[in-house]
Amino acid sequence: MNNDTLLSLDRLSIGFGDTTVVKELSLDVRRGETLALVGESGSGKSVTALGALNLLPPNATIKGGRWLGDTDLSRLTPRKWQGLLGNRVGFVFQEPMTSLNPLHTIGRQLAETLRLHQGLRGRGARHRCRELLEQVRLPRAEELLDAWPHQLSGGQRQRVMIAMAIANQPELLVADEPTTALDVTVQQEVLALLAELRDHHGMGMLFITHDLNLVRRHADRVCVMRHGEHQETGTVERVFQSPQSAHARELLDAEPEGVPTPCGDAPTLIEARQLSVTFERRRRLFQRRQPGFEALAPLDLHIAAGETLGVVGESGSGKTTLASALLRLNQAKGVIDFAGARLDQLSGKALRQQRRNLQIVFQDPYGSLSPRMPVADIISEGLRYHQPELSEQEVSARVRATLREVELPEHVAQRYPHEFSGGQRQRIAVARAIILEPRLIVLDEPTSALDRTVQKQLIALLRDLQARRGLSYLFISHDLAVVRAMAHRVMVLKEGRLIEQGPCMDVLSRPADPYTRALVKAAGLVPQG
Amino acid sequence: MPSLSPITRRRLAVFRHQRRAWWSLWAFGLLFVLSLGAELIANDKPLLVQYQQQWYFPMLVDYPDTVFDGFLPTAADYHDDFTRNAIESDGWMLWAPIPFSYDTLDEYLDHPAPSPPDGRHWLGTDDQGRDVLARVIYGFRLSVIFALVLTAGSLVLGVLAGGVQGYFGGKVDLIGQRLTEIWSGLPVLFLLIILASLVEPNLWWLLGIMLLFSWLGLVDIVRAEFLRARNLEYVRAAKAMGLPSHLIMWRHVLPNAMVATLTFIPFLFTGAITTLTALDFLGFGLPPGSPSLGELVAQGKNNLQAPWLGITAFMTLAVMLSLLVFIGEGIRDAFDPRHVQSASGNTTPQGSPAHEQ
Numbered sequence: 001m002n003n004d005t006l007l008s009l010d011r012l013s014i015g016f017g018d019t020t021v022v023k024e025l026s027l028d029v030r031r032g033e034t035l036a037l038v039g040e041s042g043s044g045k046s047v048t049a050l051g052a053l054n055l056l057p058p059n060a061t062i063k064g065g066r067w068l069g070d071t072d073l074s075r076l077t078p079r080k081w082q083g084l085l086g087n088r089v090g091f092v093f094q095e096p097m098t099s100l101n102p103l104h105t106i107g108r109q110l111a112e113t114l115r116l117h118q119g120l121r122g123r124g125a126r127h128r129c130r131e132l133l134e135q136v137r138l139p140r141a142e143e144l145l146d147a148w149p150h151q152l153s154g155g156q157r158q159r160v161m162i163a164m165a166i167a168n169q170p171e172l173l174v175a176d177e178p179t180t181a182l183d184v185t186v187q188q189e190v191l192a193l194l195a196e197l198r199d200h201h202g203m204g205m206l207f208i209t210h211d212l213n214l215v216r217r218h219a220d221r222v223c224v225m226r227h228g229e230h231q232e233t234g235t236v237e238r239v240f241q242s243p244q245s246a247h248a249r250e251l252l253d254a255e256p257e258g259v260p261t262p263c264g265d266a267p268t269l270i271e272a273r274q275l276s277v278t279f280e281r282r283r284r285l286f287q288r289r290q291p292g293f294e295a296l297a298p299l300d301l302h303i304a305a306g307e308t309l310g311v312v313g314e315s316g317s318g319k320t321t322l323a324s325a326l327l328r329l330n331q332a333k334g335v336i337d338f339a340g341a342r343l344d345q346l347s348g349k350a351l352r353q354q355r356r357n358l359q360i361v362f363q364d365p366y367g368s369l370s371p372r373m374p375v376a377d378i379i380s381e382g383l384r385y386h387q388p389e390l391s392e393q394e395v396s397a398r399v400r401a402t403l404r405e406v407e408l409p410e411h412v413a414q415r416y417p418h419e420f421s422g423g424q425r426q427r428i429a430v431a432r433a434i435i436l437e438p439r440l441i442v443l444d445e446p447t448s449a450l451d452r453t454v455q456k457q458l459i460a461l462l463r464d465l466q467a468r469r470g471l472s473y474l475f476i477s478h479d480l481a482v483v484r485a486m487a488h489r490v491m492v493l494k495e496g497r498l499i500e501q502g503p504c505m506d507v508l509s510r511p512a513d514p515y516t517r518a519l520v521k522a523a524g525l526v527p528q529g
Numbered sequence: 530m531p532s533l534s535p536i537t538r539r540r541l542a543v544f545r546h547q548r549r550a551w552w553s554l555w556a557f558g559l560l561f562v563l564s565l566g567a568e569l570i571a572n573d574k575p576l577l578v579q580y581q582q583q584w585y586f587p588m589l590v591d592y593p594d595t596v597f598d599g600f601l602p603t604a605a606d607y608h609d610d611f612t613r614n615a616i617e618s619d620g621w622m623l624w625a626p627i628p629f630s631y632d633t634l635d636e637y638l639d640h641p642a643p644s645p646p647d648g649r650h651w652l653g654t655d656d657q658g659r660d661v662l663a664r665v666i667y668g669f670r671l672s673v674i675f676a677l678v679l680t681a682g683s684l685v686l687g688v689l690a691g692g693v694q695g696y697f698g699g700k701v702d703l704i705g706q707r708l709t710e711i712w713s714g715l716p717v718l719f720l721l722i723i724l725a726s727l728v729e730p731n732l733w734w735l736l737g738i739m740l741l742f743s744w745l746g747l748v749d750i751v752r753a754e755f756l757r758a759r760n761l762e763y764v765r766a767a768k769a770m771g772l773p774s775h776l777i778m779w780r781h782v783l784p785n786a787m788v789a790t791l792t793f794i795p796f797l798f799t800g801a802i803t804t805l806t807a808l809d810f811l812g813f814g815l816p817p818g819s820p821s822l823g824e825l826v827a828q829g830k831n832n833l834q835a836p837w838l839g840i841t842a843f844m845t846l847a848v849m850l851s852l853l854v855f856i857g858e859g860i861r862d863a864f865d866p867r868h869v870q871s872a873s874g875n876t877t878p879q880g881s882p883a884h885e886q
Binding site: 327329351352353354355356358359360362363364367368369370371372373381382385386429432436 | 536761762763765766767768769770771772773776780781784
């Protein structure tokens with residue numbers, strides 16, 4: 001064993017009951033390096049880290065050797081584990097929104113780690129906490145100590161989590177998808193910070209992620225997993241240049257590719273002028289009403305038949321608000337012309353009749369299907385309402401045809417949503433939209449909850465449907481690679497304002513606005529040949 | 530829906546797994562079904578009579594005395610020695626196990642009423658010479674049916690009011706909430722007492738008045754669930770599909786709200802039973818002579834020398850309410866998502882795994 005080796009796993013197997021989720025995995029993390037553990041969701045990445053460090057529920061069975069430096073982890077008593085976790089090993093989890101206790105101030109949560117492992121209290125602890133917050137580059141550290149978690153943004157919370165993880169100067173830092181919930185530009189800052197801290201403290205870092213883009217830029221070595229099995233390990237350059245396992249090649253190829261078929265000079269389908277959304281603030285008793293919050297500043301847009309308009313921006317930029325306003329799902333000001341009629345002046349029944357022409361597919365494949373209805377009912381619900389004259393046979397024939405169109409087997413119609421994977425659910429959501437034969441579909445981050453390989457298939461399907469049915473899409477995404485593969489034109493939003501718009505290729509290759517340039521840079525797009 | 534959804538099936542499994550709740554449900558169900566046939570168990574008329582080669586059904590039909598060789602054209606009294614002898618001389622009678630109904634005054638008591646338990650009256654009689662066991666059986670049935678109707682009624686009203694407020698939100702919600710707050714400020718007990726002095730209170734009056742107020746407890750729960758559910762993505766998807774509001778509420782939002790509502794039902798149910806008993810105890814409840822558990826409690830209090838009255842009333846209420854509370858607990862646990870996840874193995878709730886430090 002190398003002297004530099006920090007964490008070493010030797011044929012580690014983890015199982016729950018009869019199912020094995022990690023099979024004979026061997027890997028080691030050296031001091032001062034970042035090892036990326038890569039795989040799709042369900043490949044056993046997180047379980048490996050949690051299992052090696054005894055953080056799984058007691059019904060998990062763990063076999064094989066695991067060492068932290070000279071300590072044999074498989075023989076530690078619970079008391080020894082308490083002394084080790086948070087002290088020699090630090091953790092950063094994925095969800096910054098839920099990994100801080102909302103009822104304690106930042107300072108108190110930070111001080112808790114210090115008290116437990118170093119016995120620091122009172123003024124000393126406070127001083128050290130401020131030092132830690134400064135180390136993770138949080139401004140106004142003194143004020144932040146007394147702040148509550150909800151007063152911080154996602155990126156700031158993740159920095160606090162990192163401060164907690166490094167508080168006791170651990171030898172090993174486990175970062176489990178630390179940036180997945182963050183905006184792309186923030187992602188880069190957080191990862192740069194992690195790398196800097198690693199070099200400064202000489203830590204080893206186990207970086208768990210599904211995003212190969214991040215691996216390429218922030219890891220030294222990479223270990224690829226699939227279905228709990230080790231695929232290959234190697235330096236980042238080697239694996240990215242000449243992947244040896246089939247699965248690594250598949251992952252690398254999974255970058256969304258291709259461009260949408262050009263749509264030519266089609267007539268305009270929907271046009272919005274001076275569309276804006278303002279949320280009114282609560283009026284306090286005996287006080288003047290405060291000016292409303294402008295979620296979307298007035299903007300114009302138009303989409304031609306068969307065209308895809310991409311909408312790009314970070315969270316809170318008003319992308320979804322724009323989509324809801326366009327579909328008249330929330331209150332908005334402005335003119336909306338849809339196929340020659342004023343959509344913004346319809347109401348009641350007339351509006352409901354028109355809705356079948358404007359459909360939407362949501363981001364979360366788990367939340368957008370009612371868990372209590374079988375797939376056939378979910379898909380046919382709108383059809384039954386809009387065309388009550390159809391007989392039971394006609395409806396089920398339409399459902400089967402639609403399932404075929406989204407490339408799902410017909411026999412799934414009687415199953416319930418929980419039996420499907422994320423990608424399949426998203427296909428069901430698409431089927432629910434297209435069975436009404438709409439002319440415009442709003443796709444609200446349809447691919448962001450999916451693995452890259454599944455994403456690629458869904459994008460191909462969506463492009464296919466567009467070509468076959470002449471559909472128009474409003475495609476919302478924060479992922480520039482996906483937008484490039486889908487959109488003809490693109491709009492960049494920031495804080496509810498239109499920053500830049502134009503043909504997709506032009507905007508992405510020659511961004512005019514500094515904000516767009518930062519986005520493009522952070523996304524690290526691989527040039528398409 | 531053709532079959533039970535998998536969630537429902539898992540919940541059922543969790544519920545069945547809790548032996549106490551499961552057995553309580555069976556015991557309560559059995560008691561209720563038995564009490565539905567109270568006329569077959571406790572009746573002061575024979576179930577069946579054969580007299581002079583002819584069949585008679587005194588339980589269903591009132592026969593005059595003259596049919597059985599009597600002199601009076603009034604309804605026959607089968608406890609009367611004359612009638613009894615007449616029938617048994619040329620036929621036979623089939624009696625219910627307890628030959629008294631809830632309002633039968635036994636005129637042939639050995640002791641002054643209230644008489645202690647003996648072979649004739651298994652739980653003794655009350656201070657008017659009526660069989661206590663018969664009154665308990667009829668009283669149980671009346672309480673449960675009262676509670677069932679009251680619960681069903683409050684459910685409909687509560688879900689309707691809460692649903693409309695929660696789904697539409699905004700001004701509807703604001704005004705609706707204020708109205709329910711004012712409404713819930715009215716004193717129910719005073720209303721009932723005032724009512725008792727104005728009209729002869731019967732079952733329907735009581736039910737009506739109680740129904741006016743008992744749904745208020747449900748409104749907040751249902752409203753909160755609807756408020757949450759109206760922003761779920763599949764509800765927004767249904768809205769985008771152009772479905773009208775009532776269909777969205779019925780098909781997508783209501784099933785969500787039902788979980789919290791169903792958990793509340795057993796407590797509404799026990800509440801209804803206790804309220805009815807309390808009103809009867811105070812004398813503002815059902816008209817005099819009705820088989821009521823509250824009246825039995827009052828008799829127990831007034832006749833401390835006859836402990837069988839108080840003990841019977843206490844045991845009946847204690848068993849009934851305990852069974853309902855056990856069932857309620859079982860339902861609550863079955864709908865607890867943390868229990869649902871571990872339905873296959875143990876049913877203890879699990880904490881969140883892998884919490885840092």
